[in-house]
Amino acid sequence: MTAQMDRKRRIPGLRLLEALATPHSIDRYLELVHPMLTIRELRGEVTSVHRSTRDSVTLTIRPTRRWRGFTAGQFIRVGVLIDGVRHTRCYSPATSQHSADGRFELTVKAHDNGRVSRWLHANARPGLVLQLAPAEGEFTLPAARPEKVLLISGGSGITPVISMLRTLCAEGHTGEVVFLHYAYTEADVPYLAQLRELAGAHPNVRLLLAYTDVEGGDLHGFFTEEHLRAAAPWFADADTYLCGPPGLMAGAREVFTALGAAHRLRTEDFAPAPITVDAEDATGEITFGRSGTSAANTGRTLLEQAEAAGLKPEYGCRMGICFTCTSVKTSGCTRDVRNGELSTDPDSEIQICVSVPVGDVELDI
Amino acid sequence: MSTPKKPQLTPQQFEELGRDLDALRQRLLDSLGEDDRKYIYDVVKVQRALEVAGRGLLMASSFPPAWVAGTVALSLSKIIDNMEIGHNVMHGQYDWMRDPAMNSKMFEWDNVAPGENWKHSHNYIHHTYTNILGKDRDIGYGVLRMDEGQKWHPYYLGNPAYAFALMVFFEWGVMLHDLEVDNLRTGRKKWSETAGVRRRMWHKGLKQVLKDYVLFPALTGPQFVATATANATANLVRNIWAFSIIFCGHFPTGVESFTEEETKDETRGEWYYRQMLGSANISGSPLFHIMTGNLSHQIEHHLFPDIPARRYPQVAGEVRAICEKYGLPYNTGGLPKQLASVAAKIFKLALPDKFWAKPAGPRGRTVSKDGRTLRVA
Ligand SMILES: Cc1cc2nc3c(=O)[nH]c(=O)nc-3n(C[C@H](O)[C@H](O)[C@H](O)COP(=O)(O)OP(=O)(O)OC[C@H]3O[C@@H](n4cnc5c(N)ncnc54)[C@H](O)[C@@H]3O)c2cc1C
Numbered sequence: 001m002t003a004q005m006d007r008k009r010r011i012p013g014l015r016l017l018e019a020l021a022t023p024h025s026i027d028r029y030l031e032l033v034h035p036m037l038t039i040r041e042l043r044g045e046v047t048s049v050h051r052s053t054r055d056s057v058t059l060t061i062r063p064t065r066r067w068r069g070f071t072a073g074q075f076i077r078v079g080v081l082i083d084g085v086r087h088t089r090c091y092s093p094a095t096s097q098h099s100a101d102g103r104f105e106l107t108v109k110a111h112d113n114g115r116v117s118r119w120l121h122a123n124a125r126p127g128l129v130l131q132l133a134p135a136e137g138e139f140t141l142p143a144a145r146p147e148k149v150l151l152i153s154g155g156s157g158i159t160p161v162i163s164m165l166r167t168l169c170a171e172g173h174t175g176e177v178v179f180l181h182y183a184y185t186e187a188d189v190p191y192l193a194q195l196r197e198l199a200g201a202h203p204n205v206r207l208l209l210a211y212t213d214v215e216g217g218d219l220h221g222f223f224t225e226e227h228l229r230a231a232a233p234w235f236a237d238a239d240t241y242l243c244g245p246p247g248l249m250a251g252a253r254e255v256f257t258a259l260g261a262a263h264r265l266r267t268e269d270f271a272p273a274p275i276t277v278d279a280e281d282a283t284g285e286i287t288f289g290r291s292g293t294s295a296a297n298t299g300r301t302l303l304e305q306a307e308a309a310g311l312k313p314e315y316g317c318r319m320g321i322c323f324t325c326t327s328v329k330t331s332g333c334t335r336d337v338r339n340g341e342l343s344t345d346p347d348s349e350i351q352i353c354v355s356v357p358v359g360d361v362e363l364d365i
Numbered sequence: 366m367s368t369p370k371k372p373q374l375t376p377q378q379f380e381e382l383g384r385d386l387d388a389l390r391q392r393l394l395d396s397l398g399e400d401d402r403k404y405i406y407d408v409v410k411v412q413r414a415l416e417v418a419g420r421g422l423l424m425a426s427s428f429p430p431a432w433v434a435g436t437v438a439l440s441l442s443k444i445i446d447n448m449e450i451g452h453n454v455m456h457g458q459y460d461w462m463r464d465p466a467m468n469s470k471m472f473e474w475d476n477v478a479p480g481e482n483w484k485h486s487h488n489y490i491h492h493t494y495t496n497i498l499g500k501d502r503d504i505g506y507g508v509l510r511m512d513e514g515q516k517w518h519p520y521y522l523g524n525p526a527y528a529f530a531l532m533v534f535f536e537w538g539v540m541l542h543d544l545e546v547d548n549l550r551t552g553r554k555k556w557s558e559t560a561g562v563r564r565r566m567w568h569k570g571l572k573q574v575l576k577d578y579v580l581f582p583a584l585t586g587p588q589f590v591a592t593a594t595a596n597a598t599a600n601l602v603r604n605i606w607a608f609s610i611i612f613c614g615h616f617p618t619g620v621e622s623f624t625e626e627e628t629k630d631e632t633r634g635e636w637y638y639r640q641m642l643g644s645a646n647i648s649g650s651p652l653f654h655i656m657t658g659n660l661s662h663q664i665e666h667h668l669f670p671d672i673p674a675r676r677y678p679q680v681a682g683e684v685r686a687i688c689e690k691y692g693l694p695y696n697t698g699g700l701p702k703q704l705a706s707v708a709a710k711i712f713k714l715a716l717p718d719k720f721w722a723k724p725a726g727p728r729g730r731t732v733s734k735d736g737r738t739l740r741v742a
């Protein structure tokens with residue numbers, strides 16, 4: 001709201017322009033001139049693209065003027081157009097949160113069957129315009145920077161923690177920072193040169209690379225208590241930030257718990273909880289996020305289940321033609337009863353009168 | 366209710382019909398993609414260009430050629446905005462793109478009727494209960510007698526006059542339609558229940574009026590009146606066009622209506638059947654189809670209301686073949702023919718039945734001299 005108001009103050013005559021453009025927003029006119037001219041909608045243009053490892057791509061993004069920055073560790077919902085459909089995925093900026101021109105970098109790892117990540121890896125080029133949403137997430141450093149920080153990452157999970165490292169360095173932070181990263185081999189480490197440079201330039205920063213598939217790193221194999229003690233013997237008095245593949249996350253949680261330091265460990269999950277694809281599965285729990293209720297899945301349509309739970313979602317035809325019942329599915333998988341098609345994407349709109357849940361589903365109603 | 370008797374299908378045929386059309390629908394759904402997105406954005410570009418050009422030309426509205434050119438451009442802009450873009454986007458035809466700018470929940474059109482009210486009356490009531498007497502409030506819009514099944518009343522002597530007024534003020538008619546005055550009168554709906562509908566009407570109507578009759582005219586200074594009349598003319602042109610196309614979609618001769626009884630416990634196939642029999646197409650050129658928002662393919666639209674309208678002409682041949690396979694009529698004709706048929710109906714139904722129908726035979730079934738069934742109760 002305040003962002004909107006100061007925007008109004010800064011663009012003279014915006015109110016009049018909006019009254020003239022009604023019922024359409026002026027962005028709907030401006031974007032036809034150039035997609036980056038939008039005033040209210042947040043977008044970002046890819047200004048450079050490079051590939052530092054075999055399966056990842058790094059995009060530099062110049063956001064539109066609405067952009068309000070991010071805090072190291074946060075993520076951004078990025079909308080990508082693929083064959084006419086906008087797909088939204090979360091990506092964590094990898095640059096320092098202190099940037100003079102507002103630009104930031106995203107590093108995306110291409111997953112074998114991943115729709116968006118593979119598409120970006122193959123097709124991103126300068127000039128591509130992406131949809132952005134304001135940065136969000138609680139995986140951030142405290143405002144009073146901790147004395148000792150341990151940053152652990154694996155694979156593409158490097159992005160939020162390298163952002164923390166770069167932010168601390170940019171702030172001239174003098175406390176001890178250890179950066180421990182897990183990769184298959186040296187060739188799979190994104191930002192290798194930048195990491196070495198930072199460690200070289202900042203005596204308080206120590207870089208440790210652990211390779212799981214080859215020897216030659218500072219450490220070898222998967223995360224263990226020995227790795228932890230070697231990297232940061234003071235871990236019990238430090239703040240640890242961890243982001244990586246599920247195996248690394250589980251391993252580290254176990255070690256920290258066993259050592260009684262679980263409360264010092266902060267984590268960020270990239271991979272969504274695995275989705276059941278047995279389309280006939282009528283198990284799981286339906287969560288109605290906005291109304292704060294939930295119920296066990298009975299296998300009926302989500303509209304019927306919502307009503308059974310005492311909610312009164314809007315509906316019209318109850319047969320999938322009027323779109324009155326369209327609601328946002330925050331997470332989980334649903335099946336369209338008309339054609340059996342599955343919807344697995346989080347934050348997507350579904351017609352609840354013709355959708356049945358497959359396993360756990362959260363709806364924003 | 367109609368002439369002649371509706372074609373009868375067996376339950377198996379209904380089921381097969383449902384399967385045929387579901388398969389066609391699925392094929393269309395599977396093929397949606399970048400081309401459809403590009404198409405609708407191209408249409409938006411043309412519409413916005415016409416709009417900006419129209420408003421721009423009208424900055425010189427006291428110069429008659431600019432007035433004419435500006436009014437033409439603005440009329441076309443409003444027609445495209447309401448029909449190929451607004452009507453179709455608000456049907457959810459582009460919801461699959463997950464683009465908030467083209468989403469049925471967010472879109473508003475350049476028309477005084479608030480999208481949200483219209484969607485309820487149109488997408489839900491009209492498309493679900495198409496041509497069911499007493500349920501589809503689009504049969505005569507609560508003011509006209511457009512079906513023989515509506516009982517005659519002296520009020521209907523004014524049928525042609527009401528139709529003319531509805532045509533001229535169509536956007537306001539569509540707006541007031543959502544109030545359901547007929548239901549308020551009969552007590553089926555309470556005035557207090559319309560609070561939300563009225564609030565939205567007020568907000569939307571005010572903004573539209575402010576834009577067309579205050580702000581843009583004021584921007585042209587001393588040419589205020591010329592600009593305001595140009596804007597009013599553009600709204601009028603759009604009203605006449607939209608009214609004509611929409612009335613040709615359901616009211617030409619041969620379009621069937623249904624009773625609530627007939628449609629109880631309808632199967633998918635029976636629903637499709639009602640949609641096909643309750644709609645009529647208008648033939649014409651590709652540009653004509655775009656200017657009607659592809660509502661010239663009302664039959665295809667009623668079968669697949671949520672599929673991008675640009676696909677209707679592509680599948681019209683197949684739909685027609687399916688109609689032939691089951692011996693169902695596929696009602697189509699040029700605009701003059703369909704309009705004449707609608708106009709004739711408006712005049713005919715203004716009069717009591719005895720002026721045009723042959724005396725009722727036993728149990729509501731009337732057979733004319735040439736053996737054709739005229740009325741079937
Ligand atoms: C808060 C947050 C921040 C993120 N930041 C980044 C980032 O900076 N860089 C980055 O590359 N990714 C990041 N991700 C992951 C990203 O959002 C996508 O999930 C990922 O790019 C895969 O999307 P996709 O469309 O390619 O795969 P989909 O088509 O959605 O999925 C295809 C297959 O890949 C699997 N899969 C999806 N995501 C992952 C994953 N992360 N790990 C392993 N398997 C997966 C799925 O289970 C599925 O089988 C982040 C995720 C979250 C929640």
Ligand code: FES
Pocket residue numbers: 314315316317318319320321322323324325326351352353354
């Ligand atoms: S209620 Fe009409 S589409 Fe769901």
